[in-house]
Amino acid sequence: MGPAAPCYPCPMFWKLVLTAAVILGAFLVIRARLNRAEEVALPRRERRPTLSRGLARALAYVLIGLSLGGTGLYLVHAWDRGREVLRVQVVNANTGLITDYQARRRDIEGRGFRTLEGQVIRLADVERMILTPPDAERRP
Secondary structure, eight states: OOSSOOOOOOOHHHHHHHHHHHHHHHHHHHHHHHHHHHHSSTTTTTOSSSSOHHHHHHHHHHHHHHHHHHHHHHHHHHHHHHHOOOEEEEETTOOEEEEEEEEEEEETTTEEEEETSSSSEEEEEEEEEEEEEETTTOOO
């Protein structure tokens, strides 16, 4: 697993850009509708707001905070899970020979992985990979 290949385009980045664009678009549409509604609205004393401006703003901040908090938790969880060390067993289907390695979850992809020592392993067509937590009981 040499250096990470550049990501053109990075799918997660474009998902974030799309989400931000949708939020910005919704904000602009709602703001334009409110401005138009105020121009045509009844006199101020006869209007009854369904939600006070302060409460709506507080609710918006709470929703933004929850969204950012959830995104942060997701990113921290994904980062932490990628750092998890796994026991990798390479089994040769022809001979039954089992070779043990340890690798981080983020360094395992497809039919290859990088060990904790930095050794790059590629599996042959007759080899299979078994992933287990390093502290799992070893079977004879």
